[in-house]
Amino acid sequence: MTAVSAAPATPPATRAPRRVGLIGWGAIGRVVGTALAAGEVPGAELTCVVDNRPLGDAAPAPQLPLESALTSCDLIVEAAGQGVVRAHGEEILTAGADLLIASTGALTDDALTARLRAAGPGRVYFTGGAVGGLDLLQAARALGPLTEVTLTTTKLPATLEQPWMDEELLHRMRTATGPVEVLRGSAREIPAKFPRSTNVAASVALAVGDPDAVRVSVVADPAARHTRHVVEASGGHGSYRFEVRHLPDADTPATSQVVPYAVLRSLAALAGRPGMIL
Numbered sequence: 001m002t003a004v005s006a007a008p009a010t011p012p013a014t015r016a017p018r019r020v021g022l023i024g025w026g027a028i029g030r031v032v033g034t035a036l037a038a039g040e041v042p043g044a045e046l047t048c049v050v051d052n053r054p055l056g057d058a059a060p061a062p063q064l065p066l067e068s069a070l071t072s073c074d075l076i077v078e079a080a081g082q083g084v085v086r087a088h089g090e091e092i093l094t095a096g097a098d099l100l101i102a103s104t105g106a107l108t109d110d111a112l113t114a115r116l117r118a119a120g121p122g123r124v125y126f127t128g129g130a131v132g133g134l135d136l137l138q139a140a141r142a143l144g145p146l147t148e149v150t151l152t153t154t155k156l157p158a159t160l161e162q163p164w165m166d167e168e169l170l171h172r173m174r175t176a177t178g179p180v181e182v183l184r185g186s187a188r189e190i191p192a193k194f195p196r197s198t199n200v201a202a203s204v205a206l207a208v209g210d211p212d213a214v215r216v217s218v219v220a221d222p223a224a225r226h227t228r229h230v231v232e233a234s235g236g237h238g239s240y241r242f243e244v245r246h247l248p249d250a251d252t253p254a255t256s257q258v259v260p261y262a263v264l265r266s267l268a269a270l271a272g273r274p275g276m277i278l
């Protein structure tokens, strides 16, 4: 028998860690930034934090203006609001950094979406955030159109109050003793009406490929200890239903506690963690 000489061992591919800049040191950003700084996402390190409030020494990395962050980071995480995506998304991608977006509601603007998808060399990504099943909906869409897509979001009334609401609606929400439908519309309309509370509608729209095809109902419920999102979709090839109930963040109850962990999961995938469910 002839011995087969072993080929020289190939060292595992080593990649430089992703240098992450985090925009927004709020309910999402604090959890994401703290975990990154503690080394909990192998292959990614927190390089800086951008926020329009002075953070003092609250963050575990230097607070920088966005322009400086873009010279030291190759991945920017937006956890600040839809306005940041609108104002800076293209600038970030053009500077060569990848961009992971939490405020998907900004993407109901087709012109902005087209500009972000065309911009580069940085690449744009979206986190699934508070809603599940988006991967499967995106896969199912390849089989044929999804004809009936609905999202029902139920939250505590105070998290849904908006400056455009009239006294009658605010009174109805504040005095509700059970669930009250606050607004119904398409996933193009709703995220602009509740910019901090219904990005999930835009995320579902991104998955099914059409914000006008997703019908959304926003419900205020004074008994909603958990924020609830129910996504239902059907097509010629099957039907789908995903329901999630999340504890809200204690200080920012518009945001569910799970959202920063969804962002961390997205970051792990972008950092190349093996074994991820994609």
Ligand SMILES: NC(=O)C1=CN([C@@H]2O[C@H](COP(=O)(O)OP(=O)(O)OC[C@H]3O[C@@H](n4cnc5c(N)ncnc54)[C@H](O)[C@@H]3O)[C@@H](O)[C@H]2O)C=CC1
Residues within 6 Å of the ligand: 023, 024, 025, 026, 027, 028, 029, 050, 051, 052, 053, 079, 080, 081, 082, 083, 084, 102, 103, 104, 105, 127, 128, 129, 130, 131, 195, 196, 197, 199, 200, 203, 252, 254, 255, 256, 259
């Ligand atoms: N995709 C999803 O499922 C979800 C998305 N979101 C999005 O994430 C955003 C952030 O959520 P939270 O952390 O709960 O909000 P938050 O209000 O707790 O924190 C936002 C942080 O961003 C900072 N900020 C605001 N505007 C800024 C600007 N122009 N430049 C720099 N910093 C700025 C604020 O000072 C604050 O520190 C929400 O506004 C919402 O659009 C929130 C929850 C779920």
Ligand SMILES: O=C([O-])CC(=O)C(=O)O
Residues within 6 Å of the ligand: 130, 195, 196, 197, 198, 199, 200, 201, 227, 246, 254, 255, 256, 257, 259
């Ligand atoms: O955190 C949630 O449950 C959803 C949310 O705020 C959003 O979609 O903007």
